[in-house]
Every structure is written in structure tokens, then in C-alpha cells.
Amino acid sequence: MDVPSHYIQSYCTIRDRSIALNGTTWLKMDSSTTLADFLKSAYRQLDIDYPKFHKMDGLCKAIFIATELMTRDSGPYPSDTALIFSNRSSSYLSDNKHALGIFNTENATASPATFVYTLPNIALGEISIRHRLHSENVFFIFDRYSPEFLVPYTQAALDDKKLANAISGWTEISGHTCDLLLYYIGKSGSVPHTVAQLKRIYNEHE
Amino acid sequence: MSELTQELKAKIITQLNLEDLTVDDLDDHTPLFGDGLGLDSIDALELIVMLDKSYGIKLSDPKEGRKVFETVQTMADFIEANRK
Numbered sequence: 001m002d003v004p005s006h007y008i009q010s011y012c013t014i015r016d017r018s019i020a021l022n023g024t025t026w027l028k029m030d031s032s033t034t035l036a037d038f039l040k041s042a043y044r045q046l047d048i049d050y051p052k053f054h055k056m057d058g059l060c061k062a063i064f065i066a067t068e069l070m071t072r073d074s075g076p077y078p079s080d081t082a083l084i085f086s087n088r089s090s091s092y093l094s095d096n097k098h099a100l101g102i103f104n105t106e107n108a109t110a111s112p113a114t115f116v117y118t119l120p121n122i123a124l125g126e127i128s129i130r131h132r133l134h135s136e137n138v139f140f141i142f143d144r145y146s147p148e149f150l151v152p153y154t155q156a157a158l159d160d161k162k163l164a165n166a167i168s169g170w171t172e173i174s175g176h177t178c179d180l181l182l183y184y185i186g187k188s189g190s191v192p193h194t195v196a197q198l199k200r201i202y203n204e205h206e
Numbered sequence: 207m208s209e210l211t212q213e214l215k216a217k218i219i220t221q222l223n224l225e226d227l228t229v230d231d232l233d234d235h236t237p238l239f240g241d242g243l244g245l246d247s248i249d250a251l252e253l254i255v256m257l258d259k260s261y262g263i264k265l266s267d268p269k270e271g272r273k274v275f276e277t278v279q280t281m282a283d284f285i286e287a288n289r290k
Contacts, residue, residue, distance in 0.1 A: 040225075051244070054225040109259060112251035113222070 006158060007189030008197060010073040011169075012066035013205040014180040020205050021069045035176055039065065050130070057094045057117040059087075059173045060126045066182040067127045067167060074184050076131070082166040083124045083137035084154050085182075089172060090141050091120045123171070136161060145170040145181070147198035154185065155193065170202070181205075210282045218278070221256050222249050234279040242277075250275060257281075261289045 013020045017038050018028040027045055029038050039061040043053050046068055053064060063085075071077055094117035101109050116122065124137040136157065142149070154168045169182035181202050185193050191201070215229045218238075222245065236242045239250070253275055257263045263285065265271050274284045 051224065051226060054223040055248075107259075109255060111255065112248050116248055 004192035004194065006155065006166075006185045006187060006193040008183045008191040008193055008201070009186040009189045010070040011181065011183035011191075011201050012069050013201070014062055014066060014178045015205050016177065018205070019065065019069070021073060023201070023204055026069065035173075035178060038178075052126075055113060056126060057091070057097075057114075058178075059091060059093060059120065059171060060117065060123040062173055062178050062180050063123045063127060063171055063182065064130065066171075066180060067131065070167070070182065070184045071131065074186070077133060077167070077184070078165050079133055080135045080161075080163055080165070081131075081133055081184075082135050082154070082157055082161070082163055082168075083127070083133070084140075084150065084157060084166055084168040085120070085124060085138070086140040086142050086146065086150065086170055087120065087172045088141065088143060089174060091118050091122070093173060093175065094118045127167075136163075145172075145179075145202060147195045147202070151193060151195045151198060158185070210285065211278050214278050214281055214285075217256060217260065218253070221252055232278060234282075235277050237277060238275055238281075245275075253281075257285070261285050263288050 010022055017031055017033050019026045019042055027042050029041060035058060039058065042065045043061070046065065048068070053061060056064060094114055098110070098114045098118050101111055101114065120139045121137070124139060127133070128135070128137070140149070150168055154166050157163070158166055164187045166185045167182060168185060170180065171182065172179040183198070183201070191197050211234050212229060215232045218224065218232070219227050219229065239245050250271060254265050254271065257265060265274065274280060
């Protein structure tokens, strides 16, 4: 049997109103809590001072929280950590908010703070700033969570660039729901970076 | 004028999502950019939109913005002198 070259060192799932780190619940709130309030509570629980968080859209906030939690578990990310993300709705939340502003027939306004988040890649920029990453990154749009694509793509990217680390996963956010799995890949660990393992950890969050 | 500065502080906090601040935390003379409140270029654009939407003032010269947005007080002075 082949020995895997990379392992999942830590992973974070955010689903509905709960957040788990490596399979252990870190925060759980009532389902009636709005997504915005839930993400704000998670930020407060992190006990950090990063005012820019409040300016981010929901997609960036969820990704920010997950990457923050994983680095607490695995240590600082090396600056060449590759970022390979995916979701279904791209930056729809901000796109829609921007469209509602500019097509408002009575008071059409373009908000620069909204417009700046009308690309999913902005989330990668936000965490690159936060963690001082100067690395390769890509954001795919798929119909569904696709470890069958992400694993070989990520592995090829790591091998091609001779990189040790990557953060990869699925980050689907709608107005009220969040379905996120991000995982940090490195050269050591106990969970091999395989499709089967990624299906398992995605489904373990009830 | 004090009423306007209070109103401006509330609008700035709401418009720029400065969730950790209250109106009382913001001094009339605290620099809004740089070492003061630490606002960035996107915030500057939001302030320009706010001037237009709330007070009917259009800033056409970016150099003018640097002075206008120095502090809450300089913003209030500018609004008082230019609002329609």
C-alpha cells in the first residue's frame, strides 16, 4: 500500500449553528440565531482584536473563523501555504447585496464596502493578509462538495510546487446557512489526505 | 454643531461597521485615518458616498477628501459650510 505524502493536520467544520475543530464541538448555538450573530459570537469567543472582521461579508467571516481555529491547533501557517477553496454560490451574498443597491429605483447606491467582496477570491486575500501568506491560491465553483476533484488537484499542486502545506475545502454560505469544511494539509499527521477521509470528516459533523 | 458631530459619529460607526466602538469612544478630534481610527481606502469611499447620500455633498477632488476626512470635526465643519 502506498504511503500518503500528505496528511490532514487539522480541520474545521461549520454547519448550521455549530463549529467543530477536529471533530470536537467548539461552539454551538440555538438554530434561531441569525448567521450574522452566530459568526459574531464565534469571533468574540476567539478573543482576538481584528476590527476588519466586522467589515467582511459572511463568506469571509466563516473562512476567517475556521482558519483562525486551525492555526491555533496546528501552529502558524508557513507563508507558502497554498489555498485551494471551492463552493457553489461563489460570492452570491455580496453580489446580491450590491445588485439590490445599484438597481434600487428610488435610491440607487453602490457601496464600495459591499462591492469589494463581490468575488469569492477576496476571502483568500483576507486570510492571506491575516496569516501573511504569499502563496498560490484558487477558488473553484462546483455544484457540490467534491473531494474527488480537490484531493488530486491539491496533491498535484503540492507536488508540482514542492510545497508542504495547503488549506483546502468547501465553503458554501447562503443567507441563513453555512456548510463549511476547511482542512490544513501537511507532511505529518494521522489522517491521510485521501478522498475517503475527506468524505468521512465532512459527514461526521451532524 | 455638537448635534451634527454626534450624528456623524453614529453614521460613521454604522456605515463602516465599527462594531467595537460607541459614539462616546470617538473624540471629535481623533484622526480618522492612520494612527487614529485606522480607516482604509474603502472606508474613505464609503465616507464619500455617505456625504452624498446623507448631506447632498459631492466630493469631486480626491485631494479635498484628505482634509475633509481628517477628523469628525473637520467633516462637520465641511458639511456645515456646504450642505444644501
